[in-house]
Amino acid sequence: MESTLTSDTFLTLPAAPAPFTQLRRTLAADVLKLRRTAALRLTLVSGALPVLLTFCIFFFKGYIILKAGGTPWPRFISTAWQTAGTLLLPLFVVLLTSLVVHIETKATAWKHLYAQPVGRGAVFGSKLLLILVLNAVALLLFAGLVLGAGVLLGVLKPKLGFQTYSIPLPAVAWMLLRTYVATLGLLAVQYIVSLYWRSFVVPVGVGMGAVVSVIALMQWEHANKIPYAAPFFTAVSMKMGKGSLEVAHALAKHEWYSLGWFAGVLVVGYLLLYRRNVTN
Amino acid sequence: MSTTPLLETRSLSFRFGKRPILHDVNLLVEPGSIYGFLGPNGAGKSTTMRLLLGLLRPAAGSVHLFGHNLAQHRVALLNRVGALIENPSLYDHLTGRENVEATRRLRGVAASRTAEVLALVGLSDNAHRPAREYSLGMRQRLGLAIALLSDPDLLLLDEPTNGLDPNGIIEMRELLRELREQHGKTIVVSSHLIGEIEKVATHVGVIQLGSLVFQGSLRELQQLQTGRARLVLETASADTCRNLLPRLLTDAVATAPGTLWLQWVSNQHTAEVAAALVAAGQPLYGLRLEQPSLEDTFLHLTEAKPELVK
Known part of the structure; x- marks a missing residue:
């Protein structure tokens, strides 16, 4: 048949975009898809709940809790951190990863995404980066809210003494870093589970089940090796010294385990997902 | 190509x-x-x-x-x-x-x-x-x-x-x-x-x-379809006609007591069938060429079992 495209033009192999370009483009698209999603709202407001609880406790009962005098900050920060870290933080990570991955599943967009000129590595890396950033944003917002709530208590309840003592910023910074590291292991597990099953129910079910099981297993000598327990161990690792908050300026053992889980699960998960058929 | x-x-x-x-x-x-x-x-x-x-x-x-x-x-x-x-x-x-x-x-x-x-x-x-x-x-x-x-x-x-x-x-x-x-x-x-x-x-x-x-x-598909055209013959008794004209109607299929289907071959062949039928003293109520639609051809191609009429 006659053809206008028989020249070399259609036979030359088009250039594939460089790996970094693919990742950048995928990330730009992923950020756009985040608009008006539950994942974004969850990130922005989730930190408020533990802070609100702690604020109320100190607002109404602070005079009992702090009757020893001295700086109220260590007690306030550790209460807020333990409220958040034991249960809410792992659940937040479970929900966040599931929601971000579900954006594609709900739109039946995996088939579309993998038919675009970006590699599977770019798709995998972009969403992972997005979840890591959202997780960091949520933690930073939480820390900011904790300190803000303390300052507010200083104004509303000057007797508690929040305004007279300085904020233990280095301790807070270390807690932030260590808590972030502690969430990475379970984040990776949840990410792979979400990608593997491509439903919303399975990863949320697995995650909630794991978080609840960990509470029961807390006394086990190997509990520190479970990624879902790491945020808890970090939250309770804070010690109240003589009028100060003592936070180790190094990663604890369970945090190293969390990093190990993160690296190991991502590598194994990626290999598992890489060659898979796209059926939905 | x-x-x-x-x-x-x-x-x-x-x-x-x-x-x-x-x-x-x-x-x-x-x-x-x-x-x-x-x-x-x-x-x-x-x-x-x-x-x-x-x-x-x-x-x-x-x-x-x-x-x-x-x-x-x-x-x-x-x-x-x-x-x-x-x-x-x-x-x-x-x-x-x-x-x-x-x-x-x-x-x-x-x-x-x-x-x-x-x-x-x-x-x-x-x-x-x-x-x-x-x-x-x-x-x-x-x-x-x-x-x-x-x-x-x-x-x-x-x-x-x-x-x-x-x-x-x-x-x-x-x-x-x-x-x-x-x-x-x-x-x-x-x-x-x-x-x-x-x-x-x-x-x-x-x-x-x-x-x-x-x-x-698409043309080749359409040609496939003309190859499958059939002649529909309406008469009094299909069986009598087949017995009288064994050479021409041996492959014909009786789909009703008075209806015969046969493969369309050419215009000459159609005329020959009509003339022979009349010469044999059988009534010819109708004789028409049925062109299967492209849809029939498609169904024929996608049917798992062989069709009734070849």
Whole structure:
């Protein structure tokens, strides 16, 4: 048949975009898809709940809790951190990863995404980066809210003494870093589970089940090796010294385990997902 | 054929677990054609489309686009392919424009293309509305806009008229024709409706139970159909006629006491049958040529069992 495209033009192999370009483009698209999603709202407001609880406790009962005098900050920060870290933080990570991955599943967009000129590595890396950033944003917002709530208590309840003592910023910074590291292991597990099953129910079910099981297993000598327990161990690792908050300026053992889980699960998960058929 | 096919599959096979889905499919799509990929539901059309995009890994065989192996150059080759697979993948929480924009960013296409493709499918006025408010036809058109974003040389459209009203179907047909004639696109369009394909396709492939049962130009398919034309003869007693004229009517099939079907051969043969019948003193109430429609041919090709009349 006659053809206008028989020249070399259609036979030359088009250039594939460089790996970094693919990742950048995928990330730009992923950020756009985040608009008006539950994942974004969850990130922005989730930190408020533990802070609100702690604020109320100190607002109404602070005079009992702090009757020893001295700086109220260590007690306030550790209460807020333990409220958040034991249960809410792992659940937040479970929900966040599931929601971000579900954006594609709900739109039946995996088939579309993998038919675009970006590699599977770019798709995998972009969403992972997005979840890591959202997780960091949520933690930073939480820390900011904790300190803000303390300052507010200083104004509303000057007797508690929040305004007279300085904020233990280095301790807070270390807690932030260590808590972030502690969430990475379970984040990776949840990410792979979400990608593997491509439903919303399975990863949320697995995650909630794991978080609840960990509470029961807390006394086990190997509990520190479970990624879902790491945020808890970090939250309770804070010690109240003589009028100060003592936070180790190094990663604890369970945090190293969390990093190990993160690296190991991502590598194994990626290999598992890489060659898979796209059926939905 | 001297030209390299734009799309080619070589002995393509696929199975889900142990269940075979496709068997030894050799598609050949020439540049500048509209290739109608026909088959009943479940014949393997969508599976083939997914294999053409590298979404599924073949059990055997290979896919070649623009003369290159897809398995080796997937990302590079997909740069020149636009696709719409089954129902369009739309993010309901985003507006129509944002949906296009998401894929535009992903492909690194110029920002001006978003407005262009929205205008091309007639969605400019509704681009600000969330996709969840779109009708089925609008969703289909938005999916097509997204497939056209990168101005691809090859378009793969899986049942693109699904959910469209008659007007929408005509518009889609005109759009496909325009894309081929004015923009030199090659289009593979799948459907389970022959009527839809015959109006727009230049070439046709028919798939049945995972095997390609016909491939060729639309004209070749039409010739296949004239070869299957039959003569319908109305008389008093079909059996009497057959006994009287064994030479002419030996292959004829009596479908009713007074009706005979026989294969159409030529005009002379038809005249001979009529003359012989009258000479034998049998009444001739009617004699007509029945041309099976393209639809009959399609059904014939996709029927698992042999037909009643050969």
